[in-house]
Amino acid sequence: MSSKDLILGRVRAALADDPAVPEVPRSYRREFPPADLDVLIDRLVDYKAVVHRGSDVAAIVGDIIGAGTLVVPPGLPKSWLPPESPARVDAAPGIGLGPETGPHSWLDQAAIVAADGVVTGAAVAIAETGTIVLDGSPDQGRRILTLLPDLHICVLRPDQVVASVPEAIARLDPARPLTWISGPSATSDIELNRVEGVHGPRNLHVIIWEAA
């Protein structure tokens, strides 16, 4: 007998009493008012993310990164990048940010490690928990891209912000690699208090992009 058959056989035998299958009560909140950006900002700041609001994303990115180097995913709007800071694009060969930037290839790990920061969009943000979720879309890129640089700048459109976890789950695609991010890397392992700054990016900046 295979181990699969053995285990499933044991499980079926264990359930020989035919336990009652309860109706799952969904009385928890599933309808929400529109997301409140102030709540999102409050929660982000509480977990030590830096929040910016404005219409000129490129200028804000420029202020944050200064003379530092950036890596970006292939589908990032070029208008989000300061012209004076040439970003390296992580893309399948032949894909770029547009005709001006030319064709690109996958960056190797060393190039991503060497970058000072990464700029991405997001799939969804959750106000109640101060969470942004990346799903690997072209403006968010491969997971490695947002993992190795010590600074992550994430640009959010207000219509991407939902109030609650159930709304975020409903918007997300479970077939995609998802990364839920709530503040910079942190640990609760020293005396159970939250301390920022372990292996992931130690600096998280969120730009809420409000049309001019």
Place this chain on the structure above:
Amino acid sequence: MTFLGMPLAHAPRGVGHLRGDEPFPRAARTALANPQLRRNVQHATTTIRGKSGRVIAELPDWQDLRAAGSALKAYTMANLPRLLEQLEAKVTEAGGVVHWAADAAEANRIVTGLVRATGEQRVLKIKSMATQEIGLNEALADAGITPVETDLAELIVQLGDDKPSHILVPAIHRNRSEIREIFLRAMPGVDPALTDDPPVLAAAARRYLRETFLTTKVAVSGANFGIAETGTLTVVESEGNGRMCLTLPDTLITVMGIEKVVPTWQDLEVFLQLLPRASTGERMNPYTSMWQGVTPGDGPQSFHLVLLDNGRSAVLADEVGRSALHCIRCSACLNVCPVYERTGGHAYGSVYPGPIGAVLSPQLTGVEDNASLPYASSLCGACFDACPVKIDIPSILVHLRNQVPHPAAEKAVMAAAAYTMDRPRLYARAQRAAKFTKLVGKRGRGLPPPLNGWSAARDLPTPPPESFRDWWRSR
């Protein structure tokens, strides 16, 4: 084929970490003799209770979420065979390979074999209760493979040559200055000017593990949830070590207990609200990673899921005890437990300490192998109130006490003693009852009840001259 009458398959002896070296009361006595440990645990659990209480109070529907979580788990257990097969099909469809491990030894064999096949000598580990339970690190080491624990607390435990003492924060028994000393002593290349400032300690771990993350080709993880409907696996973490392990290596091996399956994607909306608030007392933990099989061009291109029984099917067979399988490993029950707060986690012997350990470990191993654990509780009920999936731990404890191979009189006395530990007046009455039953103690090697009930194999600790409560308090 019928499986009715199939013998219960408990977690086998001789492999893994579900059985302690000594019964709870004796181990507890060692722990109680260490006031620093008690202060550290008390400080940490007090902190977390406050944090957790505050963020739970923010949700007006916390009780509704608990009710949903509890029902979802009961639904899952009742439909486990179907959900497991669905999960297997979905993971396979998405490019993963699913393995079934009947027990710890088989799981260790599978993982070791998979690592060997890559030719690598070193694997990254993400903190996982399942891999601790099966003793995977020892199995890997025996095969000449070095497991590197990447979670900060696990690293503290590994460098300190210590044992985990808490589900969530295995080094909860260490304070910052002890952590600093461990790092100074055992972390290669550490800055000798290291201070005990927590951010400085976190930065030291970052520096130490960075190169290892970048160069190791295989990682082993656990999983918090495996969605049957979609084949999506989920790991909830804080530091980013999980993301490193789930993203950078070529090969990812995930070991998941069969009870961790979740029926649908939508159900995550319940557990992702319950877990962080009950666990670390955060609205959301810093990072949660989800993946389905293999994503071309992104992350590990070889993914293996090992589904582990190791006694879980035996737990499932007990109509009262099976709800211990509902546990989402948040550790809230540890943090509110007066017994855990005094003894710390090591006294429980198993990798699952605290109230959940007291009901889960004896059921996984068979109650004879952890006979003192059902008594490691005062039955105060705080664990039940704290549990985000409403596991009625006190009722399971009482149920298990009735299965412990002891004469009925001892069981009754012991139960009463544990119960009254935190209730002085009841306790005084119990003391008189204990004197009355001294004869029972005289029959064996002299330890008066209630303490003898705590010892499984008649292997009794020296009788303390003080009363039970004095003994307890004075340690």
